[in-house]
């Protein structure tokens with residue numbers, strides 16, 4: 264019973280049938296793992312009173328900018344937060360577009376990696392303050408926050424290794440967006456700052472919950488309580504940043520992206536089913552209780568065991584030096 268509830272949480276209630284059957288030994292091995300490998304669902308569903316259509320319409324009333332997605336042959340996609348006139352702040356329509364791009368990535372079965380960057384050399388300055396002012400009542404704020412929590416949770420759960428490429432500022436919701444990626448690369452001069460306290464707020468896009476898991480409760484408290492500006496050196500020190508980009512390469516958009524692609528390429532090298540399986544077992548390991556995660560790992564294992572990459576490796580004399 265406990266196992267089903269936890270999995271239902273991850274699946275957003277949509278694919279529980281396959282999951283439940285497998286727990287009881289009734290479906291073919293790996294069926295649940297296959298579902299996991301396509302991405303594993305939202306936090307809030309219609310069953311929990313989430314009125315997605317209504318929220319989308321409300322957000323669309325605040326247009327501007329775009330969220331651009333390029334899927335590359337290499338299996339690495341690049342998602343660009345594009346609203347440079349407002350330092351890549353998220354308009355309402357960009358929030359809706361982000362959710363649509365996440366849906367597209369969930370369907371991209373050949374994908375292995377994702378880089379999220381901001382346009383014109385800066386990451387993202389959070390919510391568009393013009394939109395924020397217009398919906399500054401608790402009801403609308405909660406709706407926007409629910410929508411963004413769903414989108415960013417699905418983003419983090421994608422079976423892709425994801426990287427936030429932080430050039431310039433990642434402020435407010437922009438800082439929250441960086442925590443919805445598996446890794447953060449910071450360019451020299453980059454800043455991640457949860458400015459929410461200065462706005463009389465706390466993070467609402469799931470950024471606090473994720474931050475605690477990345478840097479621990481003590482560091483998260485300091486970052487939120489002091490609205491600290493985290494530079495690359497401090498980012499590395501507290502485990503928020505995974506790498507500081509080379510000064511010689513960074514700072515000029517295309518080069519920083521190239522360097523991020525090279526860095527990510529070390530982890531995405533290999534067949535897509537294997538890379539996706541790796542991400543999937545890590546997602547279940549970091550989100551689920553141990554016994555449930557073990558069951559999930561077994562399901563995912565069943566999708567790669569005896570698969571083409573496994574058989575090919577077995578056919579050669581393996582020596583891992």
Ligand SMILES: CC[C@@H](C(=O)O)C(=O)SCCNC(=O)CCNC(=O)[C@H](O)C(C)(C)COP(=O)(O)OP(=O)(O)OC[C@H]1O[C@@H](n2cnc3c(N)ncnc32)[C@H](O)[C@@H]1OP(=O)(O)O
Nearest residue numbers: 348349350352388389390391392393432434435436466467
């Ligand atoms: C729900 C709340 C929370 C969340 O979603 O979690 C938020 O994210 S609230 C938003 C938090 N972000 C901010 O408060 C950022 C405020 N902006 C700044 O601190 C500075 O603009 C900057 C990002 C540090 C850049 O400074 P600078 O390089 O000096 O440029 P400008 O200040 O001149 O900015 C250029 C231009 O961009 C507009 N801008 C910047 N950020 C936003 C924003 N978040 N929303 C709307 N517009 C933004 C800024 O007003 C300038 O416009 P013009 O005045 O028309 O030139």
